[in-house]
Amino acid sequence: MxxxxxxxxxxxxxxxVLTIGASLISTLGLLANNAAVVIGAMVVAPWILPxxxxxxxxxxxxxxxxxxxxxxxxxxxxxxTLLSTGLGLIAHGNGLLIVDSFPEEITARxxxxxxxxxxxxxxxxxxxxxxxxxxxxxxxxxxxxxxxLVPPVxxxxxxxxxxxxxxxxxxxxxxxxxxxxxxxxxxxxxxxREPYFREKLRTQNQSRLPLLIALxxxxxxxxxxxxxxxxxxxxxxxxxxxxxxxxGIRAFLKQRTATxxxxxxxxxASISFDWPDYWExxxxxxxxxVVRVTDPTTxxxxxxxxxxxxxxxxxxxxxxxxxxxxxxQRINVTIVxxxxxxxxSEEFNLERILRQDIPQSSSLPxxxxxxxxxxxxxxxxxx
Numbered sequence: 001m002x003x004x005x006x007x008x009x010x011x012x013x014x015x016x017v018l019t020i021g022a023s024l025i026s027t028l029g030l031l032a033n034n035a036a037v038v039i040g041a042m043v044v045a046p047w048i049l050p051x052x053x054x055x056x057x058x059x060x061x062x063x064x065x066x067x068x069x070x071x072x073x074x075x076x077x078x079x080x081t082l083l084s085t086g087l088g089l090i091a092h093g094n095g096l097l098i099v100d101s102f103p104e105e106i107t108a109r110x111x112x113x114x115x116x117x118x119x120x121x122x123x124x125x126x127x128x129x130x131x132x133x134x135x136x137x138x139x140x141x142x143x144x145x146x147x148x149l150v151p152p153v154x155x156x157x158x159x160x161x162x163x164x165x166x167x168x169x170x171x172x173x174x175x176x177x178x179x180x181x182x183x184x185x186x187x188x189x190x191x192x193r194e195p196y197f198r199e200k201l202r203t204q205n206q207s208r209l210p211l212l213i214a215l216x217x218x219x220x221x222x223x224x225x226x227x228x229x230x231x232x233x234x235x236x237x238x239x240x241x242x243x244x245x246x247x248g249i250r251a252f253l254k255q256r257t258a259t260x261x262x263x264x265x266x267x268x269a270s271i272s273f274d275w276p277d278y279w280e281x282x283x284x285x286x287x288x289x290v291v292r293v294t295d296p297t298t299x300x301x302x303x304x305x306x307x308x309x310x311x312x313x314x315x316x317x318x319x320x321x322x323x324x325x326x327x328x329q330r331i332n333v334t335i336v337x338x339x340x341x342x343x344x345s346e347e348f349n350l351e352r353i354l355r356q357d358i359p360q361s362s363s364l365p366x367x368x369x370x371x372x373x374x375x376x377x378x379x380x381x382x383x
Contacts, residue, residue: 120181
Protein backbone atom coordinates (compact mmCIF):
# COMPACT_ATOMS: atom_id res chain seq x y z
CA MET A 1 0.00 0.00 0.00
CA UNK A 2 2.90 2.33 0.76
CA UNK A 3 4.32 1.78 -2.73
CA UNK A 4 0.92 2.36 -4.33
CA UNK A 5 0.85 5.90 -2.94
CA UNK A 6 4.30 6.86 -4.26
CA UNK A 7 2.97 8.32 -7.52
CA UNK A 8 0.00 10.11 -6.00
CA UNK A 9 2.04 12.85 -4.34
CA UNK A 10 4.25 13.78 -7.31
CA UNK A 11 4.10 17.05 -9.24
CA UNK A 12 4.77 15.42 -12.59
CA UNK A 13 3.82 16.27 -16.15
CA UNK A 14 0.55 14.37 -15.97
CA UNK A 15 -0.53 16.21 -12.83
CA UNK A 16 0.31 19.62 -14.27
CA VAL A 17 -1.39 18.99 -17.61
CA LEU A 18 -4.56 17.64 -16.00
CA THR A 19 -4.64 20.51 -13.49
CA ILE A 20 -4.27 23.16 -16.18
CA GLY A 21 -6.85 21.44 -18.38
CA ALA A 22 -9.35 21.04 -15.54
CA SER A 23 -8.85 24.69 -14.52
CA LEU A 24 -9.46 26.00 -18.04
CA ILE A 25 -12.47 23.75 -18.62
CA SER A 26 -14.02 24.58 -15.26
CA THR A 27 -13.50 28.35 -15.52
CA LEU A 28 -14.86 28.54 -19.06
CA GLY A 29 -17.78 26.32 -18.10
CA LEU A 30 -18.59 28.58 -15.16
CA LEU A 31 -18.46 31.69 -17.33
CA ALA A 32 -20.66 29.97 -19.93
CA ASN A 33 -23.03 28.74 -17.19
CA ASN A 34 -22.71 25.21 -18.57
CA ALA A 35 -23.15 22.59 -15.84
CA ALA A 36 -22.07 19.68 -18.09
CA VAL A 37 -18.72 21.34 -18.82
CA VAL A 38 -18.11 22.00 -15.11
CA ILE A 39 -18.85 18.34 -14.33
CA GLY A 40 -16.35 17.33 -17.00
CA ALA A 41 -13.70 19.45 -15.29
CA MET A 42 -14.37 17.63 -12.02
CA VAL A 43 -13.64 14.29 -13.68
CA VAL A 44 -10.44 15.56 -15.32
CA ALA A 45 -9.02 17.11 -12.12
CA PRO A 46 -6.29 14.94 -10.49
CA TRP A 47 -6.47 16.47 -7.01
CA ILE A 48 -8.00 13.38 -5.44
CA LEU A 49 -4.60 11.65 -5.79
CA PRO A 50 -2.58 13.91 -3.44
CA UNK A 51 -5.55 14.00 -1.09
CA UNK A 52 -5.54 10.21 -0.73
CA UNK A 53 -1.77 10.32 -0.20
CA UNK A 54 -2.39 12.98 2.44
CA UNK A 55 -4.80 10.64 4.25
CA UNK A 56 -2.35 7.74 4.13
CA UNK A 57 0.64 9.85 5.20
CA UNK A 58 -1.32 11.26 8.13
CA UNK A 59 -2.20 7.83 9.50
CA UNK A 60 1.21 6.21 9.18
CA UNK A 61 3.01 9.32 10.41
CA UNK A 62 5.14 9.68 7.25
CA UNK A 63 6.11 13.36 7.27
CA UNK A 64 7.82 13.24 3.88
CA UNK A 65 4.75 11.79 2.20
CA UNK A 66 2.55 14.22 4.10
CA UNK A 67 4.48 17.31 3.03
CA UNK A 68 4.89 16.16 -0.57
CA UNK A 69 1.16 15.63 -0.82
CA UNK A 70 0.51 19.09 0.66
CA UNK A 71 2.95 20.73 -1.78
CA UNK A 72 1.38 18.91 -4.72
CA UNK A 73 -2.10 19.98 -3.73
CA UNK A 74 -1.00 23.57 -3.04
CA UNK A 75 0.66 23.71 -6.47
CA UNK A 76 -2.59 22.72 -8.12
CA UNK A 77 -4.55 25.30 -6.13
CA UNK A 78 -2.12 28.11 -7.03
CA UNK A 79 -2.17 27.21 -10.74
CA UNK A 80 -5.97 27.07 -10.80
CA THR A 81 -6.36 30.34 -8.90
CA LEU A 82 -4.00 32.19 -11.24
CA LEU A 83 -5.62 30.81 -14.40
CA SER A 84 -9.18 31.50 -13.23
CA THR A 85 -8.26 35.00 -12.09
CA GLY A 86 -6.67 35.75 -15.45
CA LEU A 87 -9.67 34.44 -17.38
CA GLY A 88 -11.98 36.35 -15.04
CA LEU A 89 -10.13 39.60 -15.75
CA ILE A 90 -10.39 38.99 -19.50
CA ALA A 91 -14.10 38.12 -19.28
CA HIS A 92 -14.82 41.12 -17.05
CA GLY A 93 -12.94 43.46 -19.36
CA ASN A 94 -14.85 42.23 -22.42
CA GLY A 95 -18.24 42.49 -20.75
CA LEU A 96 -18.75 38.71 -20.64
CA LEU A 97 -18.77 38.71 -16.84
CA ILE A 98 -21.24 41.19 -15.33
CA VAL A 99 -20.71 41.82 -11.64
CA ASP A 100 -24.36 42.31 -10.75
CA SER A 101 -25.59 39.20 -12.59
CA PHE A 102 -23.21 36.27 -12.18
CA PRO A 103 -24.15 32.98 -13.89
CA GLU A 104 -26.04 30.48 -11.78
CA GLU A 105 -23.12 28.02 -11.81
CA ILE A 106 -21.03 30.68 -10.06
CA THR A 107 -23.60 31.91 -7.54
CA ALA A 108 -24.35 28.32 -6.50
CA ARG A 109 -20.82 28.09 -5.07
CA UNK A 110 -20.73 31.38 -3.20
CA UNK A 111 -22.76 30.39 -0.14
CA UNK A 112 -21.84 26.87 1.08
CA UNK A 113 -23.65 25.25 3.99
CA UNK A 114 -23.16 22.30 6.32
CA UNK A 115 -24.69 20.12 3.62
CA UNK A 116 -21.56 20.67 1.51
CA UNK A 117 -19.35 19.52 4.38
CA UNK A 118 -21.45 16.36 4.72
CA UNK A 119 -21.15 15.67 0.99
CA UNK A 120 -17.37 16.05 1.23
CA UNK A 121 -17.17 13.61 4.14
CA UNK A 122 -19.05 10.97 2.16
CA UNK A 123 -17.01 11.62 -1.00
CA UNK A 124 -13.70 11.37 0.87
CA UNK A 125 -14.77 8.11 2.45
CA UNK A 126 -15.70 6.59 -0.92
CA UNK A 127 -12.52 7.84 -2.60
CA UNK A 128 -10.35 6.20 0.06
CA UNK A 129 -12.41 3.02 0.00
CA UNK A 130 -11.93 2.78 -3.76
CA UNK A 131 -8.18 2.94 -3.19
CA UNK A 132 -8.05 -0.01 -0.80
CA UNK A 133 -10.77 -2.02 -2.54
CA UNK A 134 -10.04 -2.73 -6.25
CA UNK A 135 -13.66 -3.71 -6.82
CA UNK A 136 -14.79 -0.12 -6.21
CA UNK A 137 -12.56 1.51 -8.81
CA UNK A 138 -15.54 1.99 -11.15
CA UNK A 139 -16.99 4.53 -8.71
CA UNK A 140 -14.05 6.92 -9.02
CA UNK A 141 -15.63 9.10 -11.70
CA UNK A 142 -18.71 9.66 -9.57
CA UNK A 143 -16.51 10.33 -6.55
CA UNK A 144 -14.55 12.95 -8.47
CA UNK A 145 -17.81 14.69 -9.38
CA UNK A 146 -18.99 14.63 -5.77
CA UNK A 147 -15.66 15.96 -4.48
CA UNK A 148 -15.81 19.11 -6.65
CA LEU A 149 -12.54 20.75 -5.59
CA VAL A 150 -11.57 22.59 -8.76
CA PRO A 151 -14.81 24.59 -9.41
CA PRO A 152 -14.80 26.35 -6.00
CA VAL A 153 -11.20 27.45 -6.55
CA UNK A 154 -12.12 28.70 -10.04
CA UNK A 155 -15.05 30.64 -8.60
CA UNK A 156 -12.71 32.10 -5.99
CA UNK A 157 -10.36 33.27 -8.75
CA UNK A 158 -13.24 34.79 -10.74
CA UNK A 159 -14.45 36.67 -7.66
CA UNK A 160 -10.92 37.97 -7.02
CA UNK A 161 -10.84 39.21 -10.62
CA UNK A 162 -14.03 41.23 -10.06
CA UNK A 163 -12.96 42.54 -6.65
CA UNK A 164 -15.70 40.67 -4.77
CA UNK A 165 -13.66 39.63 -1.73
CA UNK A 166 -16.62 38.48 0.38
CA UNK A 167 -17.85 36.21 -2.40
CA UNK A 168 -14.31 34.93 -2.90
CA UNK A 169 -14.24 34.05 0.77
CA UNK A 170 -17.47 32.10 0.36
CA UNK A 171 -16.03 30.05 -2.49
CA UNK A 172 -12.85 29.53 -0.45
CA UNK A 173 -14.96 28.24 2.43
CA UNK A 174 -16.56 25.70 0.10
CA UNK A 175 -13.14 24.52 -1.05
CA UNK A 176 -11.91 24.27 2.56
CA UNK A 177 -15.01 22.31 3.58
CA UNK A 178 -14.55 19.89 0.69
CA UNK A 179 -10.84 19.48 1.40
CA UNK A 180 -11.25 18.85 5.12
CA UNK A 181 -14.29 16.64 4.60
CA UNK A 182 -12.38 14.42 2.17
CA UNK A 183 -9.42 14.20 4.54
CA UNK A 184 -11.48 13.30 7.61
CA UNK A 185 -13.73 10.90 5.67
CA UNK A 186 -10.69 9.09 4.28
CA UNK A 187 -9.10 8.74 7.71
CA UNK A 188 -12.34 7.33 9.13
CA UNK A 189 -12.54 4.70 6.37
CA UNK A 190 -8.93 3.55 6.73
CA UNK A 191 -9.10 3.31 10.51
CA UNK A 192 -12.40 1.47 10.34
CA ARG A 193 -11.27 -1.01 7.69
CA GLU A 194 -7.70 -1.79 8.76
CA PRO A 195 -6.65 -2.71 12.34
CA TYR A 196 -3.11 -1.57 11.53
CA PHE A 197 -4.23 2.03 11.08
CA ARG A 198 -6.34 1.91 14.22
CA GLU A 199 -3.29 0.83 16.17
CA LYS A 200 -1.23 3.61 14.62
CA LEU A 201 -3.85 6.17 15.51
CA ARG A 202 -4.06 4.85 19.08
CA THR A 203 -0.36 4.67 19.87
CA GLN A 204 1.44 7.32 17.79
CA ASN A 205 1.19 11.06 18.33
CA GLN A 206 2.41 11.65 14.76
CA SER A 207 -0.74 9.93 13.49
CA ARG A 208 -3.12 11.68 15.87
CA LEU A 209 -1.78 15.20 15.31
CA PRO A 210 -2.86 15.61 11.63
CA LEU A 211 -6.33 14.26 12.44
CA LEU A 212 -6.62 16.61 15.40
CA ILE A 213 -5.61 19.60 13.24
CA ALA A 214 -8.09 18.58 10.53
CA LEU A 215 -10.89 18.27 13.09
CA UNK A 216 -10.13 21.71 14.57
CA UNK A 217 -10.10 23.32 11.12
CA UNK A 218 -13.28 21.47 10.14
CA UNK A 219 -14.98 22.73 13.30
CA UNK A 220 -13.92 26.32 12.52
CA UNK A 221 -15.17 26.06 8.94
CA UNK A 222 -18.32 24.23 10.04
CA UNK A 223 -19.20 27.03 12.45
CA UNK A 224 -19.30 29.48 9.55
CA UNK A 225 -21.19 27.04 7.38
CA UNK A 226 -23.76 26.53 10.13
CA UNK A 227 -24.78 30.19 9.91
CA UNK A 228 -25.21 29.82 6.14
CA UNK A 229 -27.18 26.63 6.74
CA UNK A 230 -29.56 28.49 9.06
CA UNK A 231 -29.99 31.14 6.38
CA UNK A 232 -30.65 28.48 3.74
CA UNK A 233 -33.17 26.74 6.01
CA UNK A 234 -34.97 30.04 6.61
CA UNK A 235 -35.18 30.66 2.86
CA UNK A 236 -36.62 27.21 2.19
CA UNK A 237 -39.25 27.61 4.91
CA UNK A 238 -40.08 31.12 3.73
CA UNK A 239 -40.68 30.04 0.14
CA UNK A 240 -42.87 27.17 1.29
CA UNK A 241 -44.87 29.49 3.56
CA UNK A 242 -45.27 32.07 0.78
CA UNK A 243 -46.69 29.50 -1.60
CA UNK A 244 -49.14 28.10 0.95
CA UNK A 245 -50.30 31.49 2.20
CA UNK A 246 -50.63 32.99 -1.27
CA UNK A 247 -52.85 30.19 -2.55
CA GLY A 248 -54.98 30.35 0.60
CA ILE A 249 -55.36 34.14 0.46
CA ARG A 250 -56.26 34.10 -3.21
CA ALA A 251 -59.03 31.57 -2.55
CA PHE A 252 -60.17 33.52 0.53
CA LEU A 253 -60.40 36.84 -1.31
CA LYS A 254 -62.35 35.43 -4.24
CA GLN A 255 -64.66 33.08 -2.36
CA ARG A 256 -65.16 34.56 1.10
CA THR A 257 -65.21 38.35 0.55
CA ALA A 258 -67.77 40.38 -1.34
CA THR A 259 -65.18 43.11 -1.88
CA UNK A 260 -62.97 40.94 -4.10
CA UNK A 261 -65.32 38.15 -5.06
CA UNK A 262 -68.57 39.53 -6.47
CA UNK A 263 -67.64 43.13 -7.22
CA UNK A 264 -68.01 44.09 -10.86
CA UNK A 265 -65.98 47.27 -10.38
CA UNK A 266 -62.95 45.40 -9.05
CA UNK A 267 -60.77 42.67 -10.54
CA UNK A 268 -58.00 40.88 -8.62
CA ALA A 269 -54.84 41.17 -10.75
CA SER A 270 -52.06 39.68 -8.62
CA ILE A 271 -50.87 38.91 -5.11
CA SER A 272 -47.26 39.38 -4.05
CA PHE A 273 -45.27 39.29 -0.82
CA ASP A 274 -42.46 41.44 0.48
CA TRP A 275 -40.86 38.97 2.86
CA PRO A 276 -37.83 40.00 4.94
CA ASP A 277 -34.60 38.11 4.35
CA TYR A 278 -32.70 36.17 7.02
CA TRP A 279 -31.05 39.28 8.46
CA GLU A 280 -34.33 41.23 8.67
CA UNK A 281 -36.57 38.44 9.90
CA UNK A 282 -37.85 40.54 12.82
CA UNK A 283 -39.69 42.73 10.30
CA UNK A 284 -43.25 41.73 9.49
CA UNK A 285 -43.83 40.61 5.90
CA UNK A 286 -46.09 42.74 3.74
CA UNK A 287 -48.83 41.44 1.47
CA UNK A 288 -49.51 43.46 -1.65
CA UNK A 289 -52.72 42.93 -3.59
CA VAL A 290 -52.91 44.54 -7.03
CA VAL A 291 -56.44 45.19 -8.28
CA ARG A 292 -57.95 46.84 -11.35
CA VAL A 293 -60.89 49.05 -10.48
CA THR A 294 -63.38 51.21 -12.34
CA ASP A 295 -64.44 52.80 -9.06
CA PRO A 296 -61.35 54.58 -7.59
CA THR A 297 -62.83 54.44 -4.08
CA THR A 298 -62.85 50.63 -4.02
CA UNK A 299 -61.64 48.98 -1.88
CA UNK A 300 -61.86 51.41 1.02
CA UNK A 301 -59.41 51.61 3.90
CA UNK A 302 -61.91 49.95 6.23
CA UNK A 303 -62.39 47.07 3.82
CA UNK A 304 -58.63 46.55 3.54
CA UNK A 305 -58.24 46.66 7.34
CA UNK A 306 -61.08 44.19 7.81
CA UNK A 307 -59.68 41.72 5.27
CA UNK A 308 -56.19 42.05 6.78
CA UNK A 309 -57.53 41.15 10.22
CA UNK A 310 -59.41 38.14 8.85
CA UNK A 311 -56.29 36.89 7.02
CA UNK A 312 -54.14 37.18 10.16
CA UNK A 313 -56.75 35.28 12.13
CA UNK A 314 -56.69 32.45 9.60
CA UNK A 315 -52.90 32.10 9.38
CA UNK A 316 -52.04 32.43 13.09
CA UNK A 317 -52.88 28.76 13.68
CA UNK A 318 -50.52 27.39 11.04
CA UNK A 319 -47.91 30.17 11.46
CA UNK A 320 -47.82 31.34 15.10
CA UNK A 321 -46.52 34.87 15.54
CA UNK A 322 -46.78 35.73 11.84
CA UNK A 323 -48.73 38.91 11.02
CA UNK A 324 -49.20 40.24 7.53
CA UNK A 325 -49.62 43.90 6.69
CA UNK A 326 -51.88 44.23 3.68
CA UNK A 327 -51.39 46.87 1.00
CA UNK A 328 -53.69 47.33 -1.97
CA GLN A 329 -52.44 48.94 -5.16
CA ARG A 330 -55.37 50.26 -7.17
CA ILE A 331 -55.05 50.57 -10.92
CA ASN A 332 -57.83 52.73 -12.32
CA VAL A 333 -59.38 51.38 -15.50
CA THR A 334 -61.38 53.52 -17.91
CA ILE A 335 -63.84 51.71 -20.15
CA VAL A 336 -63.94 53.20 -23.64
CA UNK A 337 -66.61 52.28 -26.19
CA UNK A 338 -67.39 53.54 -29.68
CA UNK A 339 -70.81 55.20 -29.93
CA UNK A 340 -70.88 56.65 -33.46
CA UNK A 341 -71.18 54.54 -36.56
CA UNK A 342 -68.48 55.42 -39.08
CA UNK A 343 -69.73 55.62 -42.66
CA UNK A 344 -67.93 53.50 -45.20
CA SER A 345 -66.74 56.58 -47.08
CA GLU A 346 -65.25 58.01 -43.90
CA GLU A 347 -63.37 54.90 -42.77
CA PHE A 348 -59.94 55.43 -41.36
CA ASN A 349 -57.33 55.36 -44.14
CA LEU A 350 -53.82 55.81 -42.74
CA GLU A 351 -52.14 55.93 -46.13
CA ARG A 352 -54.49 58.73 -47.39
CA ILE A 353 -53.97 60.75 -44.23
CA LEU A 354 -50.19 60.52 -44.44
CA ARG A 355 -50.24 61.92 -47.99
CA GLN A 356 -52.09 65.06 -46.94
CA ASP A 357 -50.25 68.26 -46.10
CA ILE A 358 -50.98 69.73 -42.71
CA PRO A 359 -51.37 73.55 -42.82
CA GLN A 360 -49.08 75.31 -40.36
CA SER A 361 -51.84 77.70 -39.22
CA SER A 362 -54.56 75.14 -38.76
CA SER A 363 -55.52 74.28 -35.25
CA LEU A 364 -55.23 70.57 -34.48
CA PRO A 365 -57.19 68.63 -31.84
CA UNK A 366 -55.46 68.12 -28.46
CA UNK A 367 -55.10 64.41 -29.10
CA UNK A 368 -52.89 64.97 -32.13
CA UNK A 369 -49.34 66.32 -31.99
CA UNK A 370 -47.03 67.00 -34.92
CA UNK A 371 -43.27 66.83 -34.95
CA UNK A 372 -41.25 70.03 -35.04
CA UNK A 373 -39.95 69.38 -38.57
CA UNK A 374 -43.44 68.65 -39.89
CA UNK A 375 -42.14 65.76 -42.00
CA UNK A 376 -43.05 62.87 -39.73
CA UNK A 377 -46.47 61.36 -39.32
CA UNK A 378 -48.66 62.87 -36.64
CA UNK A 379 -48.90 60.97 -33.38
CA UNK A 380 -52.42 60.19 -32.28
CA UNK A 381 -53.03 59.50 -28.60
CA UNK A 382 -56.27 58.63 -26.85
CA UNK A 383 -57.09 58.83 -23.18
